[in-house]
Each structure stands twice: as structure tokens, then as C-alpha cells.
Amino acid sequence: MKQTEVQLLLSSQLKDYISAHGLNHTNERYEILKAALTLDEESTPFSARTLYKRYTELGGVATRGCIYDTLKILEQAGIVMRVPALVGTGIGYLFGYHFSNSVAVLCLYCGKIQLHKRARFTRALLAAKPPQTDIAGATVFIYGTCKHCGRKENKIKKPNSRA
Numbered sequence: 001m002k003q004t005e006v007q008l009l010l011s012s013q014l015k016d017y018i019s020a021h022g023l024n025h026t027n028e029r030y031e032i033l034k035a036a037l038t039l040d041e042e043s044t045p046f047s048a049r050t051l052y053k054r055y056t057e058l059g060g061v062a063t064r065g066c067i068y069d070t071l072k073i074l075e076q077a078g079i080v081m082r083v084p085a086l087v088g089t090g091i092g093y094l095f096g097y098h099f100s101n102s103v104a105v106l107c108l109y110c111g112k113i114q115l116h117k118r119a120r121f122t123r124a125l126l127a128a129k130p131p132q133t134d135i136a137g138a139t140v141f142i143y144g145t146c147k148h149c150g151r152k153e154n155k156i157k158k159p160n161s162r163a
């Protein structure tokens with residue numbers, strides 16, 4: 001999907017969410033989404049601070065508080081998701097559309113996320129949702145060590161095991 005198509009799609013998703021929940025359609029919310037999309041690098045998370053910086057670089061005048069509020073709305077609308085734990089870097093945000101029907105494997109050493117498409121598995125999870133709950137999105141995160149860091153870790157361990 002082209003970036004402009006993504007922007008149109010996600011803007012309309014945001015519009016629907018805002019309308020459905022009786023919130024105000026402020027220009028800032030759409031501008032913040034647009035700024036966030038310039039930081040979209042599939043599985044490399046961006047922070048609220050980075051987003052604020054980019055948004056002001058693009059001429060935005062909304063407050064930091066507005067950035068946090070909008071991120072919350074974007075999360076509730078299923079547009080972005082918070083990465084539960086990125087070691088030492090705080091909270092990160094990712095665009096959910098990359099992750100549909102995926103299992104994301106997060107390396108606790110380098111912080112890289114690898115996506116594996118597992119449609120049947122994520123469909124089964126959605127079917128298991130508790131009654132009377134609305135699901136904005138479903139992503140499975142698995143934490144561990146990636147292949148690359150696993151090899152590095154072994155190299156580090158070997159000399160120690162002789163001691």
C-alpha cells in the first residue's frame with residue numbers, strides 16, 4: 001500500500017472512531033496522525049517525544065498533552081498500538097496495519113521486532129474474545145532473543161564458562 005493510501009485509510013478510520021464516540025473533529029488530531037505516519041517504519045517503534053518533535057518540525061502548534069491525548073485515541077481506534085516493553089527505551093508506538101494477522105517476536109537484546117504471518121492463529125484468538133468486549137486489534141507479542149543476538153550471546157558465554 002502506498003503511503004498516501006495508508007494515510008487516507010487511517011484518517012477515515014480515525015474519523016469514524018471520533019464520530020462514533022462523539023469526540024471533536026479537531027484538525028490537530030489529523031495533523032498528528034499525518035506526522036506520526038512520517039515516522040512509520042513498520043516494526044521500529046516511535047515515541048511520544050519523537051512524534052512531538054516531528055509534529056512541531058512540520059509546523060504543528062498543539063501541546064504535548066494533545067499529542068498524548070491523540071495517541072490514546074489512535075490506540076483506542078486500533079490505528080496504533082503500544083509496544084508493551086522495550087528494554088530501556090520506555091513506551092513505543094507502532095502502526096497496527098503492519099501487524100494484522102501477525103505474531104511479532106520482540107528481541108529483548110536489540111529491540112528488533114520480526115513479524116511472522118499467522119492468520120489462523122490470530123483468527124483463533126479473536127474468536128476467543130470475552131463476551132461484550134470490543135476488539136480494536138489483535139497482535140501477539142513473543143519476547144525472546146533473535147537469531148542474531150542468540151549467536152552473540154553464545155560467543156559471550158563461552159569464555160565465562162571456562163572460568
Ligand SMILES: [Zn+2]
Binds near residue numbers: 112145146149
Ligand atoms: Zn536481537
